[in-house]
Amino acid sequence: MALENSHEKILNISIVGGGLVGSLEALYLARRGHNVTLYEYREDIRKTPHVRGRSINLALSVRGRRALRDIGLEDIMVKEHGIPMRSRMIHRPDGTTYSIPYDARTNQCIYSVGRNYLNSVLLKESENYKNVQRHFNHKLIDTNLPNGELTFMQTDTKDRVSVKADLIIGADGAFSTVRRAMLKQPLFDFSQQYIEHGYMELCIPPGKDGGVSN
Ligand SMILES: Cc1cc2nc3c(=O)[nH]c(=O)nc-3n(C[C@H](O)[C@H](O)[C@H](O)COP(=O)(O)OP(=O)(O)OC[C@H]3O[C@@H](n4cnc5c(N)ncnc54)[C@H](O)[C@@H]3O)c2cc1C
Incomplete structure (x- = not known):
């Protein structure tokens, strides 16, 4: 090569x-x-x-996507496999919840992917x-x-x-x-x-x- x-x-x-x-x-x-x-x-x-110990999903952000894109693996990991995560859900002790968007301005998200x-x-x-x-x-x-x-x-x-x-x-x-x-x-x-x-x-x-x- x-x-x-x-x-x-x-x-x-x-x-x-x-x-x-x-x-x-x-x-x-x-x-x-x-x-x-x-x-x-x-x-x-x-x-x-x-x-x-390796079962926890990874949150893939722009840096990880870039690394995968350059070797031609971004689509398979993000588009075919990734689960978009747009916000973080906060659970209060009283049982109520609220969410904090990762990107409220342009609605970008991170992707959950299986580590294995x-x-x-x-x-x-x-x-x-x-x-x-x-x-x-x-x-x-x-x-x-x-x-x-x-x-x-x-x-x-x-x-x-x-x-x-x-x-x-x-x-x-x-x-x-x-x-x-x-x-x-x-x-x-x-x-x-x-x-x-x-x-x-x-x-x-x-x-x-x-x-x-x-
Ligand atoms: C709970 C948790 C959640 C995380 N969530 C995220 C996340 O959402 N997004 C994110 O980007 N990062 C996340 N991280 C960080 C991410 O997991 C690490 O940055 C990444 O796994 C590091 O990869 P690595 O290849 O350096 O190490 P590892 O994935 O640990 O790989 C090291 C490899 O080396 C091998 N090895 C060890 N010792 C030897 C030896 N003596 N000889 C030969 N081989 C050996 C091991 O078997 C292993 O396969 C998380 C980490 C943890 C612990």
Whole structure:
């Protein structure tokens, strides 16, 4: 595949983590002609009926749509699958409700999309690129970042696999093993701040008339 910028050197790139960021990044880098290998700890999400903790839908706004548009996946995610969300419903303790529109002026909205579905669409799309390889059940356990080396444990066989890359991208989520390894590098700086709120997932079935149940 030709590089978009012909002066760019083709790199062998290892992406750790095949979640939303890793699988999206793989597509962008593959389009630029690089050889991309994606390593994901879990099994292929497309073969898993339900992944705990990842069931919550994502709200896709203009930034997410832009990222999908550039790789030709906006329509499938937004027009075919997305549920428009025009306002936020506030439930008062006394049971009354009121809604706050996301965009009262021009009536734009955000779209609710299934997280697993989005991840599956991105992984499936990566199969259209010969220069993307996917390895599931590969958990990063060790690194030698200055040498570009990564060691994975295959979670099904417990075998170890070591690979070398020109560029390593850590897309392994909130408790990133790549970031932990980077912390040991000289002059690497990092800060983390937790918000004071938590999330709770509520499943409210529709009432008999299709409206909100009591
Ligand atoms: C409750 C909740 C609601 C959210 N709602 C929204 C929303 O509405 N809209 C929005 O835009 N964002 C939302 N976010 C944020 C969004 O989910 C994250 O920004 C996004 O998932 C980050 O993607 P990621 O690929 O970096 O990480 P992840 O999706 O966590 O993917 C990381 C991947 O790396 C893999 N991995 C981890 N460790 C290793 C290892 N050692 N070796 C190999 N692979 C590894 C994991 O298995 C995983 O597949 C929400 C987040 C939460 C928690």
